[in-house]
Amino acid sequence: MTPVDGPVHSAVRLPGSKSITNRALLLAALADGKSVLRDPLQSDDTLYMFEALRSLGVDVTLTDAGDFEVIGVGGAFSAPAKSPIFIGNSGTTVRFLTAAACLAPAGSDVVLDGVARMRERPIRDLLGALISLGVDAESVNGHGCPPVRVRGGGLPGGKCLLRGDVSSQFLTALLQAAPYAKQNVEIEIVGDLISKPYVDMTQNVMHAFGVEMVNSNYRHLTVAAGQRYEGREYDVEADASNATYFLAAAAVTGGSVILENLGAGSIQGDAKFARVLEQMGCDVDFGVHIAVRGPQTLKAIDVDLEAIPDTAQTLAVIAAFADGPSTLRGLASLRVKETDRIAAITNELTKLGVGVEEGRDFWTITPPAAGQYQPAEIKTYDDHRMAMSFAVAGLRLPGVTILDPGCVAKTFPDFWERWEKFFYTAKQQ
Numbered sequence: 001m002t003p004v005d006g007p008v009h010s011a012v013r014l015p016g017s018k019s020i021t022n023r024a025l026l027l028a029a030l031a032d033g034k035s036v037l038r039d040p041l042q043s044d045d046t047l048y049m050f051e052a053l054r055s056l057g058v059d060v061t062l063t064d065a066g067d068f069e070v071i072g073v074g075g076a077f078s079a080p081a082k083s084p085i086f087i088g089n090s091g092t093t094v095r096f097l098t099a100a101a102c103l104a105p106a107g108s109d110v111v112l113d114g115v116a117r118m119r120e121r122p123i124r125d126l127l128g129a130l131i132s133l134g135v136d137a138e139s140v141n142g143h144g145c146p147p148v149r150v151r152g153g154g155l156p157g158g159k160c161l162l163r164g165d166v167s168s169q170f171l172t173a174l175l176q177a178a179p180y181a182k183q184n185v186e187i188e189i190v191g192d193l194i195s196k197p198y199v200d201m202t203q204n205v206m207h208a209f210g211v212e213m214v215n216s217n218y219r220h221l222t223v224a225a226g227q228r229y230e231g232r233e234y235d236v237e238a239d240a241s242n243a244t245y246f247l248a249a250a251a252v253t254g255g256s257v258i259l260e261n262l263g264a265g266s267i268q269g270d271a272k273f274a275r276v277l278e279q280m281g282c283d284v285d286f287g288v289h290i291a292v293r294g295p296q297t298l299k300a301i302d303v304d305l306e307a308i309p310d311t312a313q314t315l316a317v318i319a320a321f322a323d324g325p326s327t328l329r330g331l332a333s334l335r336v337k338e339t340d341r342i343a344a345i346t347n348e349l350t351k352l353g354v355g356v357e358e359g360r361d362f363w364t365i366t367p368p369a370a371g372q373y374q375p376a377e378i379k380t381y382d383d384h385r386m387a388m389s390f391a392v393a394g395l396r397l398p399g400v401t402i403l404d405p406g407c408v409a410k411t412f413p414d415f416w417e418r419w420e421k422f423f424y425t426a427k428q429q
């Protein structure tokens with residue numbers, strides 16, 4: 001990569017949100033009637049969901065306009081056409097479908113499997129909650145990770161306990177399937193719930209498709225039986241997690257960036273990342289568009305990112321250019337994502353000459369003195385967010401090479417084209 005020679009002033013339109021696309025696809029698939037999802041994300045993760053739903057008998061198509069058209073199955077999937085259904089390394093797809101798979105016909109088994117890393121990502125607590133709700137479900141290899149097998153025949157429902165500190169996707173998965181249970185579903189969260197804004201997003205998308213839940217302070221959540229999703233036209237927001245790399249460009253170069261299609265009304269917690277940059281000295285306009293102007297000198301920060309985990313790697317790289325040591329906390333869930341993200345960031349920032357102290361759930365990141373950064377080949381560990389975060393370092397430092405840049409396809413297949421266009425547009429201004 002070639003560093004930029006001054007502040008970046010630019011604007012960007014982002015593709016759709018992964019998290020919203022995969023929620024909307026599933027709810028539209030379960031709904032009564034037809035849905036059209038506008039501006040959805042087309043990437044590995046959403047295409048795994050798309051293909052899995054097709055295997056479960058859902059008529060879902062991609063239109064010439066780039067929309068997803070979905071004919072809902074009214075709460076009852078068909079027996080799977082494929083076994084196992086392959087879901088790559090998509091956490092949302094495997095967790096959401098593990099809960100919904102019991103809506104396949106009685107006597108059929110749905111098996112979900114993924115890449116080697118997916119076979120290390122936890123799902124035990126979700127299976128335990130489903131079993132409490134009357135579903136026959138198991139981790140096929142008995143180690144609490146995919147592949148999973150779920151027996152069709154419906155969701156009896158009732159009460160369950162669910163650990164909150166591993167992944168909020170377990171809770172989202174249960175809530176999304178819950179309206180089709182025979183009895184009300186009541187979930188009690190044990191311990192603290194992480195990634196809470198994703199549960200708000202779930203509530204918002206379920207509401208948009210006509211289903212209500214009661215969320216008592218993220219401790220006790222209830223969905224009444226007998227509700228049904230209704231097909232509709234639905235606009236998918238731009239992806240706020242993937243917006244962070246562009247905002248970071250403003251922060252580390254002292255430039256300015258406008259997100260053309262993301263604003264304060266977003267239902268994504270990660271849209272608040274701009275507020276974190278504000279604490280580092282950026283000027284932030286949080287209006288119809290989110291806009292960030294970077295300062296002359298970025299201030300170091302001490303911040304808890306438990307609510308917005310997908311922004312942590314972006315901030316780690318930004319912190320490497322601040323005026324002193326920063327501490328990023330609340331990161332325990334990063335250990336079980338696409339890779340062990342805590343270790344991956346420590347390894348790769350260290351190669352650049354940055355001081356990194358790593359704990360179970362935090363980093364303290366100390367920038368080197370000016371001129372003491374090192375060139376490096378950055379490993380990406382099959383993690384899209386490693387590639388996109390270190391693209392930000394490449395704006396400031398010579399000699400940054402990103403290995404396996406194609407791993408961005410998980411959520412942002414044309415990231416590199418848009419990143420280049422972003423700077424091309426910048427130079428025109």
Ligand SMILES: O=C(O)C1=C[C@@H](OP(=O)(O)O)[C@@H](O)[C@H](O)C1
Nearest residue numbers: 019092167168169195198309333
């Ligand atoms: O519900 C979602 O769409 C997501 C929740 C988060 O996972 P955890 O709840 O496991 O932190 C996030 O990291 C992931 O990219 C998407």
Ligand SMILES: C=C(OP(=O)(O)O)C(=O)O
Nearest residue numbers: 089090091092310337338
């Ligand atoms: C953690 C992520 O994805 P998932 O858990 O959905 O695989 C991510 O996109 O950063």
